[in-house]
Amino acid sequence: MDSSPPDLLGEFAADRLLLGRSSTVRRVTDVLRDRIAAGALRSGTRLSEEALGGALGVSRNTLREAFRVLAHERLVVHEMNRGVFVRSLGPADVADIYLTRRALETEGVRSATGSGRLAPVAEAVAAGESAARDGDWSAVADADLRFHRAVGALTGSERIDAYLAGLLAELRLAFAVMSDPRALHEPFLRRNRQIADLLAADRSRDAEAELVRYLDDARELIVARMRQDAQ
Amino acid sequence: MDSSPPDLLGEFAADRLLLGRSSTVRRVTDVLRDRIAAGALRSGTRLSEEALGGALGVSRNTLREAFRVLAHERLVVHEMNRGVFVRSLGPADVADIYLTRRALETEGVRSATGSGRLAPVAEAVAAGESAARDGDWSAVADADLRFHRAVGALTGSERIDAYLAGLLAELRLAFAVMSDPRALHEPFLRRNRQIADLLAADRSRDAEAELVRYLDDARELIVARMRQDAQ
DNA sequence: CTTGTGGAATTGTTCAACAACCTTCTAGCC
């Protein structure tokens, strides 16, 4: 091993996390998180320990460990002696999420000046436009979330990225119960492009102002749609 | 019950969370979190399931549920097949925490204009100054964290408050292993006061600039002290 | 229509067991 070039050793070290066998709890958590994000588990659904454990082929104790993680991620709600339920977002939650996104994403825009790390941002914008041409609105939604996560990642902060990923996962709870994804995502494709262009032109001040407007408008649209769908 | 004034019913509804009996997992999580914050469990300590479970009088399964929560809060590190360890913060972690604090706390300052919610901020400043007069540097540290959490709370966002609380809990991991708390906290008492005064004078622009300087300076001081203590 | 009451179902927690894994020590080899 001593004769290997240091580059290769570094790559293997990076792979270590990937190939580390994962625990059952981890896999169960991932499966449930994906199912919730995909809308396969509707908001309010109760996740019975016995039924779910039987379906997934894991014990109640293992499942309960996974529930603790998902509850901390706010994707499920744990009610004492009653069980865990898929979270359902209210207008107040959506408003809170957008407020928090503003804090994190504007910090990303502010710290973008001069850094050559704009590639993921541009890539997400292009992916969204491409998906829109294909009429694949689910892919548009994915690209939109990827765009905003990339903006937050401009801070270079591991924690900001983790928080933002969690917030966007929560938002999927709201998207999952709403109809007409096109009306929800199409208007913002152009604005993502605009923000990306402003960043590329090193006009972070303008990009921040536009981002704030974007987030306020998106919040208004979603809250309005939620109140409308609620009837 | 129909004859009760609506005010009373509202108050009882608010009390509902308070009187809810707590689970064993919840109590264990709280105990461990407090012990870690107080420095009673040093960084790097392995938390043996059998030993800790025996000491606390809870089963391994219950303890493992608590571990999942603490790991998600980044207060412990869970290493597969090796156990959980009290987290130890490196300089990179501290830098990341301060970067994230900047995003959240400056948002608080920006949204403070005109709001009459400055009372908790002023209270924390006064508490810090009072504790400093008594030479109680542990209480000064408490008041300092309370001040910054109050600044974040100016956003009115539940999530920002939760994130900030988590970040400050993490920071205690670094404080716990450092000597001379006075040198660590005293220089910042005056600056907390200054920020609070700027907010009270509705000069949020200046308060934000000062807060950014504050956080950068604090980060530098702590990272320097960490490298120094590490030898 | 509200208030008890009983029973079924579910959660909260513990315990015991076993496989898988990590760490350490020992023995043997060059």
Next chain:
DNA sequence: GGCTAGAAGGTTGTTGAACAATTCCACAAG
């Protein structure tokens, strides 16, 4: 001596069963 392989012991990962406590639901009684 220094290094490698392998055995031994201890710890974690996961399961299944058990029981108390609690919630939920239906139904009877006032």
